[in-house]
Amino acid sequence: MRPLFLGLLFILLLNCSNKNSKPTALIDFAPENAAIIIKTSSFESLKNTISNNDFLQKISESNSYKNLEQSLNTLSLLKSNNDVLVCFSKDTKGNLQYTAITKYDSLLFKTDSIKNYSKETLKYKNKTIVKSSFNNQSTYSTNIDSTFLSSNSKDILESLFNKPTASDELKKMYSTINNNKTCSIIVKTDSLFINQFLPVKQIALNGFTNYIALDVDANQNEIILNGITKATDSLESVINIFKNTIPQENQTQNVTPSNSDGFMSFTFNNFKTFESNLVAFNKRDSTYVSSKLFNDIIEVGVIYEDKETAIVINSIDYIATKDALIGNENIISTYREIDILEFNDPFIFSKTFKPFISFNNANLYCVIDNFFVFAESRELLQNIIANYQNKTTFSERSYFKNIKNHLSDESSLLCVYSPSSLNNIINQNFEESSDYKLGRYNTSALQFIYDNNFAHVNGIIKKSKSTALLNSVSEEWNIKLEADILNEPQFVTNHITKQKEIVVQDINNNLYLISNRGKVLWKKQLRGAVLGDINQIDIYKNGKLQLCFATPYRVYVIDRNGKDVAPFPGKFNDQITQPLSVFDYDKKKNYRLLVTQRRNVLMYDVRAKIVNGFTFKSANGVIISQPKHFRIGSKDYISFKTKDRLYVLDRVGRTRVQPKTNSSYSNQPIFLYNNQFTTTTKAGDLISVNTNGNISLKNLGLSENHSLSTTSKTLVALNENKLTIKSKKSELDFGDYSEPKIFYINDKIYVSITDKQSHKVYLFDSLSKSIANFPVYGNSSITLDNIDRDRNLEFITKGESNSIILYQIN
Template sequence: MKVKILLIFSVLLSLQCSPEKEYETSLLQFMPENASAIIKINDYNSFTAALDDNELVKKLQTLDLSKKISKLLVPLNYAQPSQEALLGFTIDSLQKLNFTFTASDTIPYLQLSEVTDKKIETLQHKDFDIKKYTVEGHDFFTIKLNGKEVLSSSITILKELISSFTTRNTNQQLAKFYRVSDPSKLAHLWINLNYSDVLLQYLTETRTAPLPSGFADWLFLDISLGNEGLFLNGISTAEASETNYLSLFTGAKPLANSTFEMLPANVSSFASYTFSDYTSFSTNQMRYLNQNTALDSLFNTIEEIGTAQLGKEPLVLMKTFGTDQITDYLKAKRKSAEAFQGSEIWELGDASLLVDTFRPLVSGFESNYSSVLENTLIFAQDKKVLEKVIIAYKNANTIQTTNLFQNIEALTTEASSILAIANAKGFEDRLTEYNFIETAKQLGEAKLSDYIFGSEIISDAGFFHSSYFIKKNSAKKVKNSITPLFTLHLDADLRSVPQFVTNHRTKMGELIVQDMDNVLYLVSNNGKVLWKKELDGALQGKVHQVDLYKNGKLQFAFTTNNKFLILDRNGKEVKPFSIAFPGGNLNPLAVFDYEGKKDYRFVVTQNQKVFMYNNKGKIVSGFKFTSAPESIIEAPQHFKIDRKDYLVFKLANNTLKILNRVGKVRIKTNEKIPFSDNSINVYQNKISLTSNKGLLYQIDTKGKLSKTDLGLQVDHGFDATSKTLAIMDDNVLRIRDKEVSLDLGVYSKPTIFYINDKIYVSVTDIQNQKSYLFDSQAVPVPNFPIYGSSVIDMANIDSDRKPELVIKEQDNSFTVYKIN
């Protein structure tokens, strides 16, 4: 029988967050007065069938605590009552677990006629026959008392029951809930927390964990089982002592739980505590802690405390209806402050502030850093954790976008005194934190990664509405969620936009970036700096990857203001590619590979001069265009249209030079074009560019030039592929024939990416630090915009076919995200 699941997990989940004579005869009179827990079963056959069919119960049978109770309850395999039944658990003076079972049936329900391995003895006690059964190696006892058959693993319990039956008292609260229990429910679980300490210690074999007797007096819960999990709903009482944990919330009206809305999507557990009147909470807290005076009233505007685990790192959140008083205090006590994504992060000088003020809700936490999001103060022990919270909130990548939130939404109310939620890993971590170490380990082995653990407590007049659940995470995975992989802070502010490159050994993506001290960084796809190299100047344009020796090993090729360099995988210069150009003023490097055979042509342009090098660092003598009539104003480009090569140079006098491989004119163009600040592309098999007058110029392979007035502003942005045109004009983005109006701002040029057979178009509002992403039909990718202050780069940097993007965050940091 599998009732052990109901018993132990209701107590463990609760951690995550006077007698009177009974004159009427009820089954309760057959239960030990010191029972730790009682299960009332309304229909025995239906209950046992539901346990047998429940997927969660099957998974939890592997736990040691489940095995202990299964072994104890073997005698119930021979019991077949047809009516209501009670099952009670007690721990005796020898720390042995026992059970007592009885049913409403007036005829014997113990069925042993078909069992051959059995021995039955009759013992006498005060004129009562006590039968001792030894069945298939298991001992148990029964008596007939007041017309009922009572079965127990302990003869001592039955003797005490005989002696006290006519004079015994039944707990008033227990009797009340027995009378009002709904017979249509599958079963009910009643836990006397004042007697449950030894039970929990026995089942989990721990003596150092928090004891449930300090939580409340009683739990009265209805049991529901289904394909999705286990659900316990009812009430808790905490009347016997002001030192019960739930007494902290006595007299406080529950409020809407909202601090979790600030938490990143990958949080493993969180808890929310609300109180409509902080003074009332403070008074309850003073009694609970046995203090003579209330704690500091600095926080009297607080109405919710949230705690959470982000990986191994804890967080504390405080929602307030008046932040000024608290923030003024924190600013006065701060050691330093820095800006991060439009928020301020303060390094605080009082690590024990929250523990001193909010214990026992907050414990073992150092309030080293703090920030404010809307009306919520967020505290972290590690600054990087606080940065992750801010990034997730700014990018709307919070827990509200996850399956976890969608699954608990229907199970919880909008307002509660205590709300605690965890995924399997988070619940295991909480058990470990409470010193249920072995239980946590076994829970991990039970493979419950697709389950959610939760509890909710709502304060009411004299009692607390309580619910506990373990629910299967049944919703489909949220598509296109944006997950931050890591944020990296450089030694100095960024000079270049982070760019994805390829690790030729692993075939995975990496990043290359330069800071304002001209230091070049190579960074792995998990955020580890692989090497740093100081250059003599700033990068010009992009870094190109080439395979000089045609052996699969890639090198990095680029120009600075006055040098053409190629570095190997380890950041060392590849000889002879460290070529200086007196006078500097180099354009970005151009790399041509005409046939895709890695016979590279490296083109360096300096003012009017053109230098073309081969794989060995030698000038290509056959290339005749070594000097232009005017200064070349950007890196030349190579296009292949209808199997012919076109080398295009943009000159300072607003003319184009369109050449063939050897540097001779392939298309003669005489018309001057007032160039916009956009690159040249091939669109519709035509060399295409825009002017600062808002015209689209296109030149076909026969040299015919056409002009289309697009009505663009001077500072418009333009990018194109063979079939896709993207234009950013003021706050209107055009992709093919679709238009999207964005918020007013200052936008970057659009950038087109082609990844995993899908086109993406990105623009960034530099003024408001928001980056947008659209598909080829101008449909926004869900969960964008994200926070950022640069254009993005995109690539698939691992093997999962889910693209990643990188964007500058602060002046000295960038973040890599995954699009799921």
């Protein structure tokens, strides 16, 4: 029984009746007040399909479903191999009435072995009606000219004995349905059913059109709707506002953020025609004059985000529409190089486009290519701008592209729903508030395409596959700090959750710890700017991690609550000139902290005491690279360089490797590449020193202004706009690029660079192939890692001057 009830409930949700001749077809027996008529050529197949549909299973726990289940109890006994119509209506008290209609068959009901079933025969004007009782529910049935009729209302059944044939309009709609689909539905909208189907609450189905006929094709993970709708030839119905217009390509999805609640788009080929229909529909005075702002538009979109709304107008004449905004040129702010301006006529949209728009607070706007976007808050406009630039709009999402296969590119009216907005539509129809857990239904859609005196209807509710979002890049959050950012944000580990958090510093030297959900956990002012990356150590060897780093005159160790760990910070009179190096030779948490001061390297322990056994005194010049620790075999090596000498020391500061010749070195770091100490010369040659001091030079064709990064086996070089990864070159646009960074995660190598001039973050694999959906917006090098318990990677980068952005690679 349950599968059938799910199907009937589904029909109620969709919301998406005569001449005195003798009834002959099944449709002729439909009750005059029938609001919804379902037709199926295989009743059992319909029940089976519905019972396996994931979406209908999810909504089956609602109170509306449970009430329907109780009302339709006896209908579960129906067994038919012929076409079946199930009609729904409501009486004047709002009680649900249903009627089943099919060709009579002696095997329609097999009740002999059914418990809790009884029946009695009633008489009505020499006609026979059988009253069946099953689980305390009553159903009335009869046969009329070899047609079997069953209803929970005796009054309906009695009315069918003398019912004339169906109206011509209903027959026309009935003739359009397809017998090869799971089922078909005819909806007569002037009924007592609540029928909210658009995100615009003032447009209900009963004021939108008169009839809708839909073919429904359903399987386990999707429900696809195709059909037509028709209204009487007047402007009393919303659908006829599109009369004498030609649908255009919907483009609102190109600017709608994928993290929004969905959007509505309506189009027309000629605004003046559309406007005259609106004037007639709203019964405005014929002298009404619209704004020149809309003269050259072909589409209006409405974006919904939580309780906020944005309005999009799509112009075919950018200059004319821009000119119409003269007088609205006061710039409030600039976001990602796009101006956000004041708009002085926020009522114009509801005044012009009622009933589609009721929003009256659009007092700000921005221009994104040919789209003019109006909203109440800067935050909403900024979110739209960011997602447009990052290509994380609906149009870029694979789940939206998948449903587009079932929709027309051009439509008069298109509504696209996120899981939350779909949930709200269901609740509005069911008059209750439930969470149906529709998270996997990333995008659902309903569209109307106006034709000559009718409109085509398409709709889809589809569950996304788990791989549907593969490689998409989403902006998870974007937070602003109190001042501009000084350095590059990076990830650190929360030793309690084992997840990642973010540390970053602003120009006021405030250090922030931020959760991976974007919450600032604490802020601490430092004495100076952090040099290089922040390390983490377990100073007490108890599993609790502290932040460890240097500023120009301090060495800090800070616990996860933002408190200094005694005896730190260590204070220095002479300037620290390189980032703090932290060594843990034997992985036993016996940390050594190396402080570089121009020519000198000082080694401290975690008690902030000098390690006396470290004998290195002074370099021959200013040290130009951060000291690094390498292990080859069982031996430890400490390496750094000046502009003309490479030092390779042992643990206690004695020379372990003496290069056999000296060179003029670049300012690039030293790496252990192929078990050799590797860096570059000032001339751009790759120079490698083995453990015997032998030197090899390789001409990589690098200019003096280059960058280098390596792992033990992978070498990456950036020279002007040419990126080389393992000898494979990629030519990029000319720009101002950050140094390349290599990440080795889940047995895969990623290489990132950022063009700070064009604000683009690039990510490549080890074969120099760009990762899908890159570049994205960003203004600094990134840190890439898995920061939470899911399988997706995330990265952090600088956004605007005072903001950081967390992205997720899905």
